[in-house]
Amino acid sequence: MKNIALLFSLSIAAVVSNGANAQYTDTVTMGQGYANSVYFNLRNGEKTTAPMAQWHIAHTTVTRDNCLRINHMAGFEVYAYPNGDNKDFSTMDTAGWKSWRKFYNDIHEHEKGAFNQQKTSMWDFSWGVYDPNTKEVTGDSLYLLVNAVPGFNTTYLKFMPIKQLVTGDFIYRIATLDGSTDRTDTMFQSSGKDKSYKYQHFYNGSVQPEPVRNNWDLLFTRYPAPTVPPGGGPTVMYPTMGIESKRGTRVSKITNVSWSDWTDFFSNYSNKVDSALTEGNGLTLSKDLTKIGGDWKTFNGSNGTWTIENQWVYIVESVRTYPTGNDTAIYFVNMEKFSGSSKGETILNRYLLSKIPGSVKSDKSLNAEIYPNPATQALYVKLPLNHGKTLAILHDAQGKSMMRAEIIGNGSDYYSLNTSNLTPGIYTLVLTDGSGNSGSYRFVKVQ
Secondary structure, three states, X not given: OHHHHHHOOXXXXXXXXXXXXXXXXXXXXXXXXXXXXXXXXOOOOOEEEEEOOOOOEEEEOOOOOOOXXXXXXXXXXXXXXXXXXXXXXXOOOOOOHHHXXXXXXXXXXXXXXXXXXXXXXXXXXXXXXXXXXXXXXXXXXXXXXXXXXXXXXXXXXXXXXXXXXXOOOEEEEEEEXXXXXXXXXXXXXXXXXXXXXXXXXXXXXXXXXXXXXXXXXEEEEEEEEEEOOOOOOOOEEEEEEEEEEOOOOOEEEEOOOOHHHHHHHHHHHHHHOEEOOOOOOOOOOEOOOOOOEOOOEEEEOOOOEEEEOOOOEEEEEEEEEEOOEEEEEEXXXXXXXXXXXXXXXXXXEEEEOOOOOOOEEOOOOOOOEEEOOOEOOEEEEEOOOOOEEEEEEEEOOOXXXXXXXXXEEOOOOOEXXXXXXXXXXXXXXXXXXXXXXXXXXXXXXXX
8 A cells, every 4th residue: 555655645535436337347359350449438438330341531529639540450551742742643553552651540640641741840740731821731742542451452552631611621533553543532521520530431431439428438449560570670551459548548558556446445534545647747748649558468378368457547538618618537557367269359348527417317218417526616607409398306315306497409509407406415416307308317516
């Protein structure tokens, strides 16, 4: 326990939650050969599965960073054409292409996709240059995309980013080397609404593997990572199964305190401890895309088994964004077991800290949203469309009615309930509409 005492002797921020159901164990299955990516929601354990090769290219929905990523796990490699720019698209000569510079998505920064690796200034995003007057990015680079999928003929495609409009729409041109297929296409910003990226399959058009941002935190997936081959030699980019965090999610990695010590510590001392989560206090949270990554497991080639660093712990900051602000919950996560490619299965533990999920529903028939949780001065409620007048009754922990109000569900507006005079504690908001649909939502009132 000495290590924990040392870590928590630092300046601290939020009291840890203590409850019998604070720890959860989940199984995430990617399938044989890691056929799927899995988006994981720390709040409720919900998993969204998408085929690993469902998309080919992803473009940011955050227009200020102009990120453009390729799906390496769909077999794509990116080579920058060294002998010209956009005007040379039709005459692009691929002789000697294997010696051209090859680029990968950065595994640490969301903003640096394979097409953003040659950024030279604040206005140059590698694939194109930003015009501060028009607020558009005009493409000035050519690329060769080599698609080598085992069991299929290798495909070679010329790729030219044309423009990112002020709306966020991204226009590009793509063609086979012989010109038999040559088209200009657009990735519309609207297709990525409430998501970090918009996605496209070069042959199937727009696809949507990613859930909306408020519905996930971690992505179990594969990506090329720098790897030293067994026996040594130069580092190579090798497909790795790892865990990425959602864009903007902050994570901290702790390797010197065991999971059992953490859980024992919280169970017995939670009323005395604040979570050390401020920058610079020794448990710095980072937006590193692969702060969890894949080094928590090691393959033993001699006997075909996996060694799991099941005492490593990750602090993950789970943020949900609403029109009225952010709702933040803090989780401790560690990996317990891993099956390898036979099932692509990871067993993990997660331990909820003080700030609990945004709306805890006991009845999904109403499917309302509440925010924030914990609440201070006000609780905001949004009802689904066409629920008409809905009765809201607020109960304390003993079931006593503390407040009654009528609200109307139009699917967009948040209604404010004054909680400033409530005593700190646990409360339940019961909503019932005119058709008998109802829902119960637990929240915490703090000072």
